[in-house]
Every structure is written in structure tokens, then in C-alpha cells.
Amino acid sequence: QVQLQQSGPGLVKPSQILSLTCAISGDSVSSKSAAWNWIRQSPSRGLEWLGRTYYRSKWSNDYEESVKSRITVSPDTSRNQFSLQLNSVTPEDTAVYYCARLYCSSISCYVDYWGQGTLVTVSS
Amino acid sequence: AIQMTQSPSSLSASVGDRVTITCRASQGIRNDLAWYQQKPGKAPTLLIYTVSNLQSGVPSRFSGSGSGTDFTLTISSLHPEDFATYYCLQDYNYPLTFGGGTKVEIK
Numbered sequence: 001q002v003q004l005q006q007s008g009p010g011l012v013k014p015s016q017i018l019s020l021t022c023a024i025s026g027d028s029v030s031s032k033s034a035a036w037n038w039i040r041q042s043p044s045r046g047l048e049w050l051g052r053t054y055y056r057s058k059w060s061n062d063y064e065e066s067v068k069s070r071i072t073v074s075p076d077t078s079r080n081q082f083s084l085q086l087n088s089v090t091p092e093d094t095a096v097y098y099c100a101r102l103y104c105s106s107i108s109c110y111v112d113y114w115g116q117g118t119l120v121t122v123s124s
Numbered sequence: 125a126i127q128m129t130q131s132p133s134s135l136s137a138s139v140g141d142r143v144t145i146t147c148r149a150s151q152g153i154r155n156d157l158a159w160y161q162q163k164p165g166k167a168p169t170l171l172i173y174t175v176s177n178l179q180s181g182v183p184s185r186f187s188g189s190g191s192g193t194d195f196t197l198t199i200s201s202l203h204p205e206d207f208a209t210y211y212c213l214q215d216y217n218y219p220l221t222f223g224g225g226t227k228v229e230i231k
Contacts, residue, residue, distance in 0.1 A: 037220070047168075047211060047222035064219045065125075098167055102215065109215050110158045110173035117167050 002026035004099050004115035012093075012122050018086040021076075022099030022115050029075045029082055030055045035102040037111065038073055038084045042095035052102070053082055089122045096120075126150050126214050130223030136231040143199040145226045147212035152192045156216035159188055159197045162225075163208045171210075172197065202228070 008020035022036070029036060035054035041047050051063040051073040063071050072085040086093060099115040127150040137143050147157065155175045160168035170179045172188040175195060185200045199206055207230055212223040 039220075046224055047213075049218075049220040049222075052218075062218045102220075108156065108174040110156075110170070111213060111215065111220070112170050112173070112179070114167035114169070 002113045006115040006118045018089050020084045023081040033104050036082045037100045039098045040095040091122045094122045128223040134227040136229050138231045141202045145197045147195045147223045149193045153214045153216035157195045158213045160211045161208045
């Protein structure tokens with residue numbers, strides 16, 4: 001059974017850095033059958049995918065275009081976790097943030113496990 | 125990015141009713157479509173993946189169908205615990221995109 005445990009602050013000041021971590025149990029961040037994602041949810045934007053990191057023969061990332069200049073998703077193999085860093089936040093970044101695993105079988109890929117969610121409020 | 129248009133945005137139904145929710149993709153996504161259930165204050169949980177495959181532990185009253193651009197989630201007989209919000213997700217390509225959600229409320 002895969003479990004994803006999120007940690008990080010719930011309040012961030014405008015223009016500062018939002019940082020969250022997702023600890024993985026039951027799988028490896030280096031798995032070649034998985035990609036590790038950050039997704040957020042707000043009343044105004046709904047569910048919005050932000051970015052991912054994954055390992056095949058090397059580490060790679062993909063990011064949503066609207067946050068591409070501000071986001072970093074990175075693995076930590078020593079702790080079997082991955083993290084989100086979002087720079088220069090504004091109140092529009094206020095949302096519940098989720099980490100999630102996208103699992104790839106031999107025939108398809110799908111998001112199957114989610115972290116518990118972290119409400120991050122951007123406010124001074 | 126692929127747009128996922130989900131309908132209806134909300135519906136009222138009674139226990140025992142058959143409920144159908146649809147999702148339309150702005151372009152073909154093969155069979156890379158999943159459905160999720162979300163209850164207030166909780167993360168979404170996977171119901172169905174690859175259009176019609178039931179996730180382990182999900183009751184058989186949930187089913188999915190469709191192909192290409194048009195997909196359907198059906199609940200054959202609503203149970204009290206099924207009152208929630210449902211989302212579709214395309215994982216055909218990145219960025220992953222979600223439908224806007226369907227809130228199933230008690231009539």
C-alpha cells in the first residue's frame with residue numbers, strides 16, 4: 001500500500017517561497033513505473049496539475065506553463081520523498097496542495113495515490 | 125492543453141437512483157481517462173482508471189465507459205455514501221487536466 005505524507009507550512013507571505021514535501025512509503029521515488037506530481041485545488045481554479053518529477057534513465061521534470069518560471073519539483077532519494085518549491089507567491093496561489101503518484105502499468109498510466117492535502121494560504 | 129468539459133456541474137438524486145456523469149475532451153485522449161470521488165476536506169480517491177477499470181475496493185455499482193473524446197461515469201444505484209463530488213482526469217498528455225467536477229447532492 002502506497003502512502004504519501006505531506007508536510008510544510010500552511011501560511012506563506014506574498015512574494016516569498018512556498019515549500020512542501022511529500023514523503024513516500026510503499027514505493028520508491030526512483031521507481032521507473034511512477035511519476036511524482038503536485039496538484040492544487042482552489043474554488044476559482046478547480047483541480048490544477050502543477051508539475052512532476054520522474055526517473056527513467058535520468059531524472060526529468062514537466063511543469064504547467066502558467067507556473068513554469070516559478071516552480072521546481074525535485075526528488076530526494078536519500079529520504080525517499082519529493083518536494084515542491086513555488087517562488088514569488090501571490091494570494092492567487094492560495095489553495096489546497098496535493099502530492100500524487102502517477103503509476104504506469106504495461107498498458108496505461110493513471111494517478112492512483114494522493115497525499116492528504118495541505119491548505120496553503122498566501123497572506124501577510 | 126486538453127480541456128475537459130464535465131456535465132452536469134451538479135445534480136440532485138435520491139438513494140437508489142441511477143446517475144450518469146459525462147466528460148468530453150477537447151481532442152482525442154484514447155482511453156487515458158480516470159474518475160475520482162472527493163468528499164469535503166479529503167483528497168480525491170480513484171474510482172475508475174483507463175475508462176472502465178474499477179480500482180480495487182471500489183463497489184461494482186460504479187462503472188465507466190466511452191472512447192476518444194466522450195466518457196461516462198455511471199452509478200447504478202446511489203448509496204448514501206456516494207453523495208460527493210466527482211471529477212474526471214485525462215492523463216493522455218501533459219499538462220494533466222481535470223473536469224470541473226459534478227456535485228451529487230441528496231434530493
